[in-house]
Amino acid sequence: MIENPSISVVISTYNSVEWLEKTLWSYEHQIFREFEIVIADDGSGQETKDFIDNYRTISSKPIIHVWHEDNGFQKSEILNKALMACTSSYVVMTDGDCIAREDFLQIHYERRSPGYFLSGGYYKLPLDLSQSITKEDIATQKCFDLKWLKKHGLPSSYKNQKLTSGFVQAGVMERLTPTNASWNGHNSSGWLKDLKAVNGFDERMQYGGQDRELGERLFNHGIKSKQIRYSAICLHLDHARGYKNQESIDKNLAIRKATRNEKKDFTPYGIVKDS
Numbered sequence: 001m002i003e004n005p006s007i008s009v010v011i012s013t014y015n016s017v018e019w020l021e022k023t024l025w026s027y028e029h030q031i032f033r034e035f036e037i038v039i040a041d042d043g044s045g046q047e048t049k050d051f052i053d054n055y056r057t058i059s060s061k062p063i064i065h066v067w068h069e070d071n072g073f074q075k076s077e078i079l080n081k082a083l084m085a086c087t088s089s090y091v092v093m094t095d096g097d098c099i100a101r102e103d104f105l106q107i108h109y110e111r112r113s114p115g116y117f118l119s120g121g122y123y124k125l126p127l128d129l130s131q132s133i134t135k136e137d138i139a140t141q142k143c144f145d146l147k148w149l150k151k152h153g154l155p156s157s158y159k160n161q162k163l164t165s166g167f168v169q170a171g172v173m174e175r176l177t178p179t180n181a182s183w184n185g186h187n188s189s190g191w192l193k194d195l196k197a198v199n200g201f202d203e204r205m206q207y208g209g210q211d212r213e214l215g216e217r218l219f220n221h222g223i224k225s226k227q228i229r230y231s232a233i234c235l236h237l238d239h240a241r242g243y244k245n246q247e248s249i250d251k252n253l254a255i256r257k258a259t260r261n262e263k264k265d266f267t268p269y270g271i272v273k274d275s
Contacts, residue, residue, distance in 0.1 A: 002062055007035040007105060008086035008192070012075055012185070013096030014042040017051045019130075019237045020096040024055060025138050026234075032105040036062040039096070040082035043070025073248070076201035076210045079185075080271045083192065083200055092189040093211075098122055098234040099133070101144050107232040108189045117194065117218055120187030121179075121229035122236040123162050129153055130237035143235060162230055170230035181225035183215025187234055194223050199270030208249035213256045221265035 009027065013020045020039075027037060037059075039052060044067070052065050066082045068074070083091065092108050094100065111118055125133075129152055137143040146163045150156070183190075188211070198217040201210055215225070258264065268274040 002034055002036060005034055005036040005062070005088045006090065007032070007109060007189075008038055008088040008091050009035050009105070010038045010040055010079065010082045010086065010091055010093045011096050012040045012042065012079060012082075012094075013044060013048065014075075015044045015048060016096060017047055020048070021051065021055070022099055022133060022135075022138060022237065023094075023096050024059070025135050026100040026102075026104075028060060029102050029139055029141070030100065030105045031102050032109050035092075035105060036064065036087060038064045038066060038082045038085050040075075040078045041065060041067040042073070042075050042078045043068060045070075073206045074203070075207070076203045076205050080200040080203065083195055084271060086192055089192050090189065091192050091195060093185060093187075094234065095186045095236075097237040098186050099138060099143065099237065101233040101235075102141055104232050104234060107228055111226060111228055111231075112189065112191075113226070114191070115222070116224050116226050117183060117190030117215070118188060118228050118232070119181035119184060119215075119225050120189075120232040120234070121162070121184065122186050122234050124236040125149075125238060126153065126155075127238040133235075133237075144233065162233060167231075173230045174227040177227060177229065179227070179229065181227040183211050183218065183225075185211035186236065187229075187232060188215070190218070190223070194218060194221070196271065197221060198265055199267050199272055202255060202267040202269050204269045205252045205255055206248040207245070207252075209252045209256055213252070213259055216256060216259050217265050217267065220259070220263045 056063050064085050066085050133143045142148045198221050201214055
């Protein structure tokens, strides 16, 4: 086992064993090996606990399961608890519905730099294709091959270039893309000391933009960002979002607006609470 991991991979989950298994399996095939996995579990039931306990016995990586009772969508709170459980100085954050390409962590490790966080993206798959991907498809990396995906029903799209761009082309596209290099919960990384300096996630925020708000506080704290959306590739598995509602989105937009307008770099509703 790894005693001093160079990266802590924080993976969020909630009652989605099928997707979590595929996600975890992709980390068994990473080129970069010196990492631990911290599962941020927002109140899943016994099935998820049993799965993780069993998976620990076959995984080559240390796995920390951070759980709290189900109290609705409280992802910000469980992510803060997961951050406190990390034993590495560098954190990669993703979701339990994102299959990481074999060089995913290698890219994050090589591109990390003091004073910066890294901003990646994802490639979203349709539901039927998400369900059909097997462990073997992940182990052989077939599921990242555009020809294989098209053969299994992937529609044509300009977004497909994410999967076909080589090292040079990816670098060019990352310099040219108009997409903001924001903190994205499915694929971003940064230094734990920076995440703690801004007090982690704002726990008032539920679904809709809590990751972006964290990034905005990092910017206000003087941390810059680098774009890696065409280099660090993960496949997003499709699923329903029953927790999505306009009330929480509107509330979060108001919090983000205050963060930007008042140039806040710290939330009193984060890891450390005001007494």
